[in-house]
Amino acid sequence: MAIETRTLTAQVPVELAKEVDALSELLERPRQWIIKKALVQFLAREAETRRLIQEGLEDVTAGRLLSMEQARAWANSLGTDNELPVQKA
Secondary structure (H helix, E strand, O other): OOOOOOOOOOOOOHHHHHHHHHHHHHHOOOHHHHHHHHHHHHHHHHHHHHHHHHHHHHHHHOOOOOOHHHHHHHHHHOOOOOOOOOOOO
């Protein structure tokens, strides 16, 4: 089954276009493959960022918070012989 596609057009700086062209030659892949792969990765990263922000906002709303002192104590313990476990609010 063929996937329906749509062409998108974007203006990019000449240097960025040259980088895409160079990578295209190096990888022996078409420019559209590189751009599609980059766009998919960017969108996935942005979706994960939004998910994590929403999760954090929900924690705040539910009162699941740590004090700055608790967070600092945990961070300062990292790499020591007495690392503190991750605290749950």
